[in-house]
Amino acid sequence: MYLMRLTYYSTPSITPEHGGRTTALKDNLAASRKNNATSGITGTLFFNDDYFAQVIEGHRDEVSNSFVRISADPRHEDVIILRAEPIDERLFNKWEMGFASITEQTEALYRKYSASPRFDPAKMSAESLEQLLAEIAQSAQEQAKPEPQKVRRVASL
Numbered sequence: 001m002y003l004m005r006l007t008y009y010s011t012p013s014i015t016p017e018h019g020g021r022t023t024a025l026k027d028n029l030a031a032s033r034k035n036n037a038t039s040g041i042t043g044t045l046f047f048n049d050d051y052f053a054q055v056i057e058g059h060r061d062e063v064s065n066s067f068v069r070i071s072a073d074p075r076h077e078d079v080i081i082l083r084a085e086p087i088d089e090r091l092f093n094k095w096e097m098g099f100a101s102i103t104e105q106t107e108a109l110y111r112k113y114s115a116s117p118r119f120d121p122a123k124m125s126a127e128s129l130e131q132l133l134a135e136i137a138q139s140a141q142e143q144a145k146p147e148p149q150k151v152r153r154v155a156s157l
């Protein structure tokens with residue numbers, strides 16, 4: 001099977017017709033999780049008010065089909081492909097599609113990869129953006145892990 005990874009960023013163009021920002025993003029997330037699970041696509045979508053940045057990876061036919069659909073979506077514009085290439089292994093093999101916005105934690109991760117104070121993928125290399133999204137996905141997974149079961153100490157007789 002031929003795998004590929006595609007990394008792009010774009011500008012949100014969410015209007016009131018899309019039901020406002022939160023509804024538009026929720027719709028997007030639901031569609032993404034369903035479609036990506038069916039087509040074996042993994043990746044992460046990261047956004048702030050100014051940008052979407054996304055990595056999608058999987059079988060090259062599925063990545064191409066998915067990207068054609070995503071890039072035609074009216075909820076964003078000025079879609080810029082940073083990198084699209086064959087890969088041997090996935091960077092995001094555990095999440096169908098991670099979905100994260102700027103928080104204190106993601107901002108701290110972001111500062112490791114860029115000197116600019118606000119998340120600005122236009123000023124990042126494909127490499128840095130992919131690594132940042134992989135770290136965000138990783139830290140979100142760790143947070144989602146259930147608390148380790150507390151071992152109950154049984155009083156010894």
Ligand SMILES: Cc1cc2nc3c(=O)[nH]c(=O)nc-3n(C[C@H](O)[C@H](O)[C@H](O)COP(=O)(O)O)c2cc1C
Pocket residue numbers: 028031032033035036045052054056066069070071072073075076097
């Ligand atoms: C920034 C952005 C990222 C998106 N990412 C995905 C995605 O990873 N997978 C996906 O299936 N749809 C994604 N979508 C939604 C698609 O553009 C499209 O609305 C959806 O795939 C249609 O699904 P449906 O035909 O099942 O209704 C994204 C949309 C936007 C604006």
